[in-house]
Amino acid sequence: MEAFHSLGARSPALGPEGPCQSSERVLENDLSRSWSQQQDSPPETALDSSLNYICKFLALCAVAQPAVYTDRELLNLIELLCRAGLDAGLRLLPKTDLQQLLLLLLENIREWPGKLQQLCRTLSKVSDHHHNLLALVQFFLDVTSRSRQLRSQLCLVVIAQMLDQQETLPLWQEKAQLSSLSQLLSLMRPSSLRQYLGSETLPPCQEHQPKASAELDHKACYLCHSLLTLAGVVVSCQDITPDQWGELQLLCMQLDRHISTHIRESPQAMHRTRLKDLAAQTYIRWQDLLAHCQPQAQYFSPWKD
Template sequence: MLTWPPETSSRAFGLLWDLSLDGLFRQSDGNTNLWCPSLREVSATFHNLGAHSPTLRPLGPTQHTGSEASLSHSEQQDALQEVALDSSLNYICKFLTLCALAQPGAYTDQNLLDLIELLCRAGLDTRLRLLPKTDLQQLLLQLLENIREWPEKLRQLCCALSRASDHHHNLLALVQLFLDVSPRSRQLRGQLSLLVMARLLNQQERLSLWQEKAQLSSLCQLLSLMRPSSLRRYLGPETVLPGQEQQPKASAQLDHKVCYLCHSLLTLAGVVVSCQDLTPDQWGELQLLCMQLDRHINTHIRESPQAMHQTTLKDLAAQTYIRWQELLAHCQPQAQYFSLWEGV
């Protein structure tokens, strides 16, 4: 229905919406009977709207045809298609949110995990770039609330979402799809950010990522690996051959990649800390984080008018340091820290 011409799909969706609401309001015994689309139907709809495939994985480059003479007409058609796509994607999020609210038990926990992953992949799909972010975020919040075995499913969901892309920019954007407005979304943001950082730095198997109250200690270890020089060695082998000096242009490109990766990692680190319910016994770990940030990142970034990406990273590091210092000021340390300083 959503792939029909806009004027037709709009009226059809309006009818479906009205019928669904009418059916809900007419339920006198509280036993709702609302049609909820299956995961396969949602996936097929995204595919029909232009996603790479029903599983949202690339099929290959899109073939374009037409001459320069028909360019203006083609641009007009593209504009109309974008308007139609925006409306269709809005319909999807709106109706799925209605389903999630009216019939929270319509989907099993596994269905909910698969649907959340599908929606997140759709949010990263370049051909669905008009996916309404606010509507999608509200839908994701409700789907998280509908998961019945939440503690057990959190790890499975984080692992699936961390594999949704291989690029740090996309993974950061995926984390930001989940708003920091509910306990579950907050927990997912923090745990997923830590897992993504560990994956990008190849530390998944070396850290205790899933132990309770171990997030800050794991983050301390990851911060020590985020030094630009360390990231440069990590990214460098693809650019520089052994025994050869780096060309100025290649060196500048590598420096830009390093700062770009470090910026994403540092943003994720900020998410991890902001999602913690800090207690006085974590004061020492937070202070160590501030020291690690200053030691491994702040002091290793040189600002330059010719390299704004370095200045941008330096600003983010400074802002992050200030936020963490403010948290320290509001998180009273345990008496052992005062005793330690009194004995010095």
């Protein structure tokens, strides 16, 4: 936190209710003094011009002394970096250095995969908006085994959280991820999401007003687009084995039954077209995985000897 403040972090609430409140290394009066000094600093020293340097510096520390940091410190740092990376003022900043640093921090965690569940729970609470949580997943590149595990598990947790199903499914059983996703996919129908969002955001008297109805339809399709993108990440991170062929086939059927066939395109609603395109692309990718995975005997055609 001291590094963030000295290099231009201008908000004392960078990690509200976050990891650094429990740190014993930084005294509260030191942070207050640092913040008061930052109030007078020029705009050039703002965080958006310093985050890449912070990431480079921390990456050097992680490579040079990987054993110095405890798992708790690594998890706290990952959470803090993800919070900073989601800042609206940093949306146009290249994330390459941040992504490389996160890969290093994951590899330095000693009790892996024991800390995976804790990390997923923590990161899924960083934001309550599906757009931000999707962006957070994309901070972790699909290039290492640990990153793939985190991406897959985090996506599944976020989908269940968005659909209020986190307590009803075996989300932490690795072999049950596709079956859990299949149950969640059946709840991602745009009309169901529209009804769910309407009950949360609109009073009954406004549900049938044209403007309110159009906005609700856009929000439902937007949420479905994010959820379907996350579902695609879950599947792409799996090493599909012959015994999972039937589960992936069921996912394809669920996608077509609950999403693709329920999207009515309209020239006045391009968000539906974008969602239908994503559903079609996802279906094609999953069918391609099916074609390259040899199914078990019970899935062969019945007329084949």
